[in-house]
Amino acid sequence: MSRVPLANLKPALDACRAEWQGALLQTIDRAWFILGDEVASFEREFADFCHAPHAVGVANGTQALEIALRLSNITRPDQEVITSALTAPFTAQAILAAGATPVFADIDPETLLLDPGSAESRLSPRTAAIIPVHLYGQVCDVEAIAALAAHTGAVLIHDACQAHGMAYDHRGPAAFSFYPTKNLGALGDGGALVLGDADHDRLARLLRDGARAPGHVSTQRALNSRLDEIQACLLRVFLRHLPDWTAQRQRLAALYDKELSGLPPEWLRPVAWHPRSTHVRHLYVIRVRRREELIQHLQANGIGTGIHYPVPLHRQPAFPNINSCPIADQACGEILSLPLWPYLPEDDVRSVCRQIWKFYLGSTAGTS
Numbered sequence: 451m452s453r454v455p456l457a458n459l460k461p462a463l464d465a466c467r468a469e470w471q472g473a474l475l476q477t478i479d480r481a482w483f484i485l486g487d488e489v490a491s492f493e494r495e496f497a498d499f500c501h502a503p504h505a506v507g508v509a510n511g512t513q514a515l516e517i518a519l520r521l522s523n524i525t526r527p528d529q530e531v532i533t534s535a536l537t538a539p540f541t542a543q544a545i546l547a548a549g550a551t552p553v554f555a556d557i558d559p560e561t562l563l564l565d566p567g568s569a570e571s572r573l574s575p576r577t578a579a580i581i582p583v584h585l586y587g588q589v590c591d592v593e594a595i596a597a598l599a600a601h602t603g604a605v606l607i608h609d610a611c612q613a614h615g616m617a618y619d620h621r622g623p624a625a626f627s628f629y630p631t632k633n634l635g636a637l638g639d640g641g642a643l644v645l646g647d648a649d650h651d652r653l654a655r656l657l658r659d660g661a662r663a664p665g666h667v668s669t670q671r672a673l674n675s676r677l678d679e680i681q682a683c684l685l686r687v688f689l690r691h692l693p694d695w696t697a698q699r700q701r702l703a704a705l706y707d708k709e710l711s712g713l714p715p716e717w718l719r720p721v722a723w724h725p726r727s728t729h730v731r732h733l734y735v736i737r738v739r740r741r742e743e744l745i746q747h748l749q750a751n752g753i754g755t756g757i758h759y760p761v762p763l764h765r766q767p768a769f770p771n772i773n774s775c776p777i778a779d780q781a782c783g784e785i786l787s788l789p790l791w792p793y794l795p796e797d798d799v800r801s802v803c804r805q806i807w808k809f810y811l812g813s814t815a816g817t818s
C-alpha cells in the first residue's frame with residue numbers, strides 16, 4: 451500500500467470499532483440474516499438522513515438504478531435513457547440490465563456534471579428517462595434537468611451513488627451505492643433506493659425480492675437484490691458517523707484547494723464546485739497537464755492516485771453510441787483523483803501538495 455493511499459478505510463473502522471463489533475455480534479446472535487430488523491431499521495434511518503419518506507435496501511447501486519427504471523416500466527430497447535458520458539460504467543450497465551438503451555450526453559466543462567444543454571440536444575420521442583449523475587459528491591443542475599424531463603414526460607432518476615448526504619430534491623428516485631470506499635460504505639456490496647412515493651416503495655420491495663407472492667410465486671420479472679442484515683447493521687453504525695466524516699472530507703478538500711492555489715491553472719486546477727449545492731466531497735479531483743508523469747512522480751513518493759474515469763462511456767465497447775461528447779473526451783484525459791478519506795492527516799495533504807508543486811515547478815514554493 452502507498453504511504454498515502456487514494457483511499458483508506460482502516461482509520462474510520464478503528465474509530466468506531468467497539469460500536470460495529472457490538473452491533474455485528476448482536477446481529478449474528480439473532481441468527482436472522484436476510485430482510486430482518488437491521489435492514490428495516492437502516493431503511494428508516496437512511497430515509498430520515500435523506501429527508502425522504504422511503505428507502506429500500508438493495509444489493510448494490512447498479513441494481514438500485516435498474517429497479518428505479520423498472521418502477522417506471524422502462525424495460526424496452528426502444529426506450530432511451532439519457533445520462534452523462536462521464537460516470538462509472540455501472541450507470542449505463544443498469545440501463546442495459548433494465549432492457550433500455552443508454553444515450554450519452556456531454557458534461558459541463560467546469561463541474562464535469564451532466565450538461566443540461568447537451569441532454570436537451572439528445573431528447574427524442576423515445577426518451578423515457580434522464581439520469582443525472584451527482585459525480586464526485588456534487589449535485590447536478592437538477593432544476594434545469596427536471597425541467598427537461600417535465601417538458602418531455604421523461605422520468606427523472608438520480609444516480610446518487612457518490613453523493614450520500616448531498617441536498618437534492620426528490621423529484622425522482624435516487625440510487626445510492628454502499629461500495630466500501632463510498633462516503634457511506636458497507637464492508638462489502640450494498641445499495642439503496644430512496645423514494646418519495648408509497649406505491650413505488652411497495653413495488654421496489656417486490657422487485658428486489660423476486661416479486662414473490664405468498665407461496666413462492668413470482669408475479670413478474672424481478673431481481674434478487676437484497677441488502678443483508680450484516681451489512682445493514684454495519685451501515686447503521688457508519689451512518690451515525692457520516693456527518694462527521696463528511697465534514698472531515700470537506701475540511702481536507704478545502705485544504706487541498708488552499709495548498710494547490712497559485713499553481714498556473716493551465717497546469718493544474720481543481721474541478722469546479724458550483725455554489726448551488728453543498729459538496730460532500732466523495733473524491734477530490736484535479737485536472738492536470740502531463741498526467742501520466744505526475745502519477746509516476748507521486749507513486750515514486752508513496753502517494754496513491756486514481757482516475758474517475760479514464761474512458762468516457764460513449765467510447766466503451768459495451769454501450770451503443772452515436773453521439774460525440776468532446777468535453778468528456780478532454781476531461782477524461784486530464785482528471786486525477788488525489789487521496790481523500792476521513793482521518794487522512796492534514797500533514798499528508800500538505801505533503802501530497804508539496805510533491806505536486808515540486809513536480810511542476812521543481813520547488814515547493816507556495817505550499818505551507
Ligand SMILES: Cc1ncc(COP(=O)(O)O)c(C=O)c1O
Pocket residue numbers: 510511512513537538540541583585609611612626627628629639640641
Ligand atoms: C456514479 C456511480 N454509479 C453507479 C455505481 C454502481 O454502484 P455499485 O458498485 O454499488 O453497483 C457507482 C459505484 O461504483 C458509481 O460511482
